[in-house]
Amino acid sequence: MALFPPFPSTSASRPSSAAPRPGAVQQAGRTASAPPSFLSAKPPLSPSLGLPSTGLSRSVRVSQEEFLQLRDFIYEKCGIYIAENRKYLIENRLSNRIKELNLKTFGEYYYYLRFDGNRQSELIKLFEVITTNETSFYRNPPQLRIFQEAELMTVLDKLRKTGTRKLRIWSAGCSTGEEPYTLAIILNETLKAELPSWDIRITANDLSEAVLAAARKGAYNEYALRTTPAAVIDRYFTKDGANFLIDPKLKRLISFVSINLSDKNQVRRVERSHIIFCRNVIIYFDDEMKKQIIEFFYDNLLPGGCLFIGHSESLHNISRAFKPEHHSGTIIYRKEA
Ligand SMILES: C[S@@+](CC[C@H](N)C(=O)[O-])C[C@H]1O[C@@H](n2cnc3c(N)ncnc32)[C@H](O)[C@@H]1O
Numbered sequence: 001m002a003l004f005p006p007f008p009s010t011s012a013s014r015p016s017s018a019a020p021r022p023g024a025v026q027q028a029g030r031t032a033s034a035p036p037s038f039l040s041a042k043p044p045l046s047p048s049l050g051l052p053s054t055g056l057s058r059s060v061r062v063s064q065e066e067f068l069q070l071r072d073f074i075y076e077k078c079g080i081y082i083a084e085n086r087k088y089l090i091e092n093r094l095s096n097r098i099k100e101l102n103l104k105t106f107g108e109y110y111y112y113l114r115f116d117g118n119r120q121s122e123l124i125k126l127f128e129v130i131t132t133n134e135t136s137f138y139r140n141p142p143q144l145r146i147f148q149e150a151e152l153m154t155v156l157d158k159l160r161k162t163g164t165r166k167l168r169i170w171s172a173g174c175s176t177g178e179e180p181y182t183l184a185i186i187l188n189e190t191l192k193a194e195l196p197s198w199d200i201r202i203t204a205n206d207l208s209e210a211v212l213a214a215a216r217k218g219a220y221n222e223y224a225l226r227t228t229p230a231a232v233i234d235r236y237f238t239k240d241g242a243n244f245l246i247d248p249k250l251k252r253l254i255s256f257v258s259i260n261l262s263d264k265n266q267v268r269r270v271e272r273s274h275i276i277f278c279r280n281v282i283i284y285f286d287d288e289m290k291k292q293i294i295e296f297f298y299d300n301l302l303p304g305g306c307l308f309i310g311h312s313e314s315l316h317n318i319s320r321a322f323k324p325e326h327h328s329g330t331i332i333y334r335k336e337a
Pocket of ligand 1: 078079080131132133134135136139172173174175176179205206207208211259260261262278279280281284310
């Protein structure tokens with residue numbers, strides 16, 4: 001069965017009739033050498049799931065002082081750093097929250113976040129509004145091919161030899177679940193009939209409760225499957241109206257958990273892993289936060305374990321602890337055995 005679409009990855013094997021999403025918004029790295037670009041509108045979290053998008057009309061204006069207060073608050077709470085020239089993002093994305101709470105200014109909203117009795121639930125909403133959840137099944141196929149052929153098969157062989165058929169994978173910043181489900185499909189395709197004899201868990205975490213709820217539901221539209229091989233869709237999804245429902249046997253391999261990567265105590269809850277995927281997440285953070293999170297990953301990995309990051313991300317100037325292994329189309333970051 002063709003597990004990967006033909007290279008290059010942009011050639012989707014099943015034509016999608018769904019309109020592409022509007023551009024995703026990304027947070028700039030404070031001290032990163034090449035900060036990611038921003039677009040002014042945040043798309044719906046997932047086109048098929050009816051999750052909220054932000055209205056862009058009638059923005060409440062944010063003063064410089066209010067912006068700095070909120071920027072520092074957001075950084076303190078989740079490590080996402082919004083550069084000063086992205087002030088309009090705060091206005092675009094948070095004006096609706098202010099209106100829904102019947103507040104008038106960003107100053108009032110800041111005090112609500114700090115002191116109101118409902119501040120914990122508002123913090124969750126804030127995270128949902130400021131994060132970018134862009135993802136898809138089979139994102140970056142060349143990297144996934146290396147994962148399967150150069151890493152997964154080797155790890156499975158080693159574990160078979162030791163007689164411990166226990167494998168732990170962590171998908172950090174999993175958004176609506178497309179990444180961990182893709183890993184579960186690859187595992188299923190690799191182990192086939194052997195799978196039931198293995199103790200496998202993919203821990204998939206995110207900051208946003210809304211994306212985790214969507215991930216647990218496992219219903220996707222065609223757009224989420226735009227780079228997924230047709231044979232994979234036929235084998236692992238059931239059509240339900242406009243949606244594609246994920247095979248429940250894949251759900252059993254994954255634990256979706258709410259964990260903030262910038263919180264050491266929360267990160268410690270993740271069982272030690274053989275392999276970590278953290279793709280298109282550290283791009284949100286400044287270098288200080290990147291260093292901290294990459295160190296968490298290093299500590300979490302079992303000896304000889306490895307880390308996969310997004311193709312536009314790098315550990316240059318962030319960590320020297322890992323040994324980079326260069327493969328065609330991807331780098332595997334290895335912890336010493
Ligand atoms: C662009 S998506 C990437 C999804 C997937 N890894 C992929 O590459 O397709 C980034 C995800 O990271 C999550 N995220 C951002 N900051 C986070 C934090 N501090 N802790 C946990 N998740 C976070 C966002 O909520 C979002 O769902």
